[in-house]
Amino acid sequence: MLGPNGSGKSTLLKILAGILRPTSGDIIVGGEQIKQIKQQNFKEISYLGHTSALYGPLTVRENLDLLLSLSGNKSDLESIIDTWGLSKYADKAVAELSQGNEFRAALAYAMTKKSQFRYFDEPTSSLDHLGKEVFFKALTKSSSSSAPSSLSIIATHDMRNLGGVVNHVVVLKQGSAVKDLRGDFTDSDLTALYLEACAG
Numbered sequence: 001m002l003g004p005n006g007s008g009k010s011t012l013l014k015i016l017a018g019i020l021r022p023t024s025g026d027i028i029v030g031g032e033q034i035k036q037i038k039q040q041n042f043k044e045i046s047y048l049g050h051t052s053a054l055y056g057p058l059t060v061r062e063n064l065d066l067l068l069s070l071s072g073n074k075s076d077l078e079s080i081i082d083t084w085g086l087s088k089y090a091d092k093a094v095a096e097l098s099q100g101n102e103f104r105a106a107l108a109y110a111m112t113k114k115s116q117f118r119y120f121d122e123p124t125s126s127l128d129h130l131g132k133e134v135f136f137k138a139l140t141k142s143s144s145s146s147a148p149s150s151l152s153i154i155a156t157h158d159m160r161n162l163g164g165v166v167n168h169v170v171v172l173k174q175g176s177a178v179k180d181l182r183g184d185f186t187d188s189d190l191t192a193l194y195l196e197a198c199a200g
Helices: 009-016 039-044 060-070 077-083 099-112 129-143 187-199
Strands: 027-029 032-034 045-048 117-121 151-155 168-173 176-182
Touching (some): 009 117, 045 099, 099 117, 176 187
Parallel strands (some): 117 151
Antiparallel strands (some): 168 176
16 A cells, blocks of 8 residues: 555554544445444454554563464464564563564564454564565565465555565555556556655
8 A cells, every 4th residue: 555644544554453433435344344343353453553562561572472372373482583583682571672673573473463454554664674574575475375365455655575575556645545456566666656646
């Protein structure tokens, strides 16, 4: 999901995640029209906004263990920590981490939780090169996995590395979708669409 600042990307993701109630329009999931995401559907949703929502006093390991347990996920905790490059931070309190490492831990949870819907609002803005590499690798793996019913929506200004992963682009402007495109996109295609939206 592309668009300039103030185009409605964050608001739309919050509506889809059940955080905000829409003032108009409809949410349609699987052909079914719903007014608001119900609480029982929250286990099917991963949402990462501009704050990580991790528990500051708990360590990275404790956060991941707690959150994955609550979502019914029995993935190998140590493997997740290692894959996301969090081994040397695993026993540090989240409140002591840099913003980039905090978000890397939050992304580790969001990508590991077995959700049907994943919504990310500027997920790479705080990440270093390694963090971005791990995130895009996980995203590529998710998009080509044996669970085609899962959906990831990313609101971003950073189009690098999304080419080859993205197959549907919606461009927002002043709260409306001005383009809705499906197909294969390169980083250059995505950048051109973004610049066009910002220029008009």
